[in-house]
Amino acid sequence: MIDVNKIRQDFPILSRKINGKNLIYFDNAATSQKPESVLKTIDDYYRNHNANIHRAIHTLGEEATAMYENARNKVANFIKAARPEEIIFTSGTTASLNLVAYAWGRLNLSQNEEIILTVMEHHSNLVPWQQLAFENGLTLKYLEIDESGTIKADALEEIITPKTKLLAITHMSNVLGTINPIKEMIKVAHRHNVTTVIDAAQSVPHLPVNVQSLDCDFLAFSGHKMLGPTGVGVLYGKQKQLEKMPPFFFGGHMIKEVYLEKTLFNEIPAKFEAGTSPIAQVVGLGAAIDYLEKIGMDNVREHEKALTDYALSQLAQIEGLTIYGPKNSQIRGGVIAFNLHGIHSHDVAQILDAEGIAIRVGNHCAMPLHTALQIPASCRASFYLYNTKEEIDLLKKGLLKTKKVFL
Ligand code: 7TS
Numbered sequence: 309m310i311d312v313n314k315i316r317q318d319f320p321i322l323s324r325k326i327n328g329k330n331l332i333y334f335d336n337a338a339t340s341q342k343p344e345s346v347l348k349t350i351d352d353y354y355r356n357h358n359a360n361i362h363r364a365i366h367t368l369g370e371e372a373t374a375m376y377e378n379a380r381n382k383v384a385n386f387i388k389a390a391r392p393e394e395i396i397f398t399s400g401t402t403a404s405l406n407l408v409a410y411a412w413g414r415l416n417l418s419q420n421e422e423i424i425l426t427v428m429e430h431h432s433n434l435v436p437w438q439q440l441a442f443e444n445g446l447t448l449k450y451l452e453i454d455e456s457g458t459i460k461a462d463a464l465e466e467i468i469t470p471k472t473k474l475l476a477i478t479h480m481s482n483v484l485g486t487i488n489p490i491k492e493m494i495k496v497a498h499r500h501n502v503t504t505v506i507d508a509a510q511s512v513p514h515l516p517v518n519v520q521s522l523d524c525d526f527l528a529f530s531g532h533k534m535l536g537p538t539g540v541g542v543l544y545g546k547q548k549q550l551e552k553m554p555p556f557f558f559g560g561h562m563i564k565e566v567y568l569e570k571t572l573f574n575e576i577p578a579k580f581e582a583g584t585s586p587i588a589q590v591v592g593l594g595a596a597i598d599y600l601e602k603i604g605m606d607n608v609r610e611h612e613k614a615l616t617d618y619a620l621s622q623l624a625q626i627e628g629l630t631i632y633g634p635k636n637s638q639i640r641g642g643v644i645a646f647n648l649h650g651i652h653s654h655d656v657a658q659i660l661d662a663e664g665i666a667i668r669v670g671n672h673c674a675m676p677l678h679t680a681l682q683i684p685a686s687c688r689a690s691f692y693l694y695n696t697k698e699e700i701d702l703l704k705k706g707l708l709k710t711k712k713v714f715l
Pocket residue numbers: 337338339400401402403430432433478480481482507509510530668672673
């Protein structure tokens with residue numbers, strides 16, 4: 309098990325007071341806090357090594373390039389990619405998914421072909437496909453959730469047809485916490501020659517992910533949800549997929565030779581990294597991965613499982629509180645969406661904020677899921693490696709106080 313008190317000392321922001329109370333940060337699904345080592349690495353990069361990469365013959369340029377490429381190796385190793393060239397740096401999950409939709413989608417999907425999504429997708433793994441469907445005359449099909457907020461792999465088998473070309477699915481829901489059986493789903497998809505895109509924005513930060521064992525074609529995640537800075541994300545793609553895929557952004561660095569009449573594009577990953585890259589952010593992400601690896605992703609997962617079990621049992625004791633998603637922490641992550649009967653979610657957030665507790669309310673960029681649940685919004689507490697059971701006790705206390713104020 310991990311030493312949470314020791315970990316907490318690595319995060320300067322956790323000693324902040326909010327409204328006179330100790331900060332309890334339960335908005336980790338939106339973005340995580342950053343440890344000292346990440347802050348120091350970014351500071352050191354700008355103070356001592358800053359230069360543009362992949363072009364300079366001077367010392368700083370070589371150092372910056374080495375730091376950037378070293379971070380690519382760390383990412384590849386972290387998700388067990390076969391080779392670092394399969395790691396494309398983008399600005400975030402949203403950019404990674406749009407890249408696949410534009411570059412792979414426009415090349416490979418045509419009139420009347422089908423894309424399978426789920427109703428629990430974050431808008432960034434839904435809207436890009438919807439737009440593509442409008443433009444190319446494609447059909448979108450959605451896997452529905454059952455009463456426990458899960459989707460079974462068999463359900464996929466039932467809706468795949470010879471016209472299905474793509475499965476784009478979240479590994480872990482940012483609202484229900486549901487961890488989808490993506491390994492089985494990818495197997496089913498591949499048996500039908502269906503390409504797979506995994507939105508791993510909520511899984512890569514919280515549990516061990518092995519892209520070779522999953523066998524996914526593409527996988528996307530963001531640095532800022534895994535202790536790294538904003539402005540950097542990753543698109544993993546199998547080498548054979550990325551090599552066939554045309555570039556999407558055009559400009560410097562993604563080219564091999566440019567003539568007035570035509571251009572020869574660079575090899576992967578450069579082909580997809582046009583222009584000056586988010587160098588400091590990538591280097592910061594490398595430091596975040598070092599930090600997570602030192603703790604161990606199995607330990608992160610175990611800690612969050614314990615927190616989730618505890619929170620599920622404690623919150624269930626509050627009368628009038630509905631929790632959405634699976635009750636079994638084996639198939640859910642540390643994201644708990646709930647509503648307090650008769651109280652607007654914004655009121656809940658405001659009372660909790662007065663207690664120093666940060667949660668998120670609204671539809672969490674998953675409006676179709678809320679429609680399926682027949683609710684306009686929900687409150688969401690999401691955990692990370694620095695959260696404690698004592699903080700969950702204070703959340704429970706804050707929710708009981710909220711009821712007293714409003715009911
Ligand atoms: N996919 C999932 C499952 C997400 O949870 C998010 C962000 C994204 C994609 C988009 O990531 P971005 O880094 O490109 O913005 N989710 C949330 C959230 O739940 N609250 O704020 C952002």
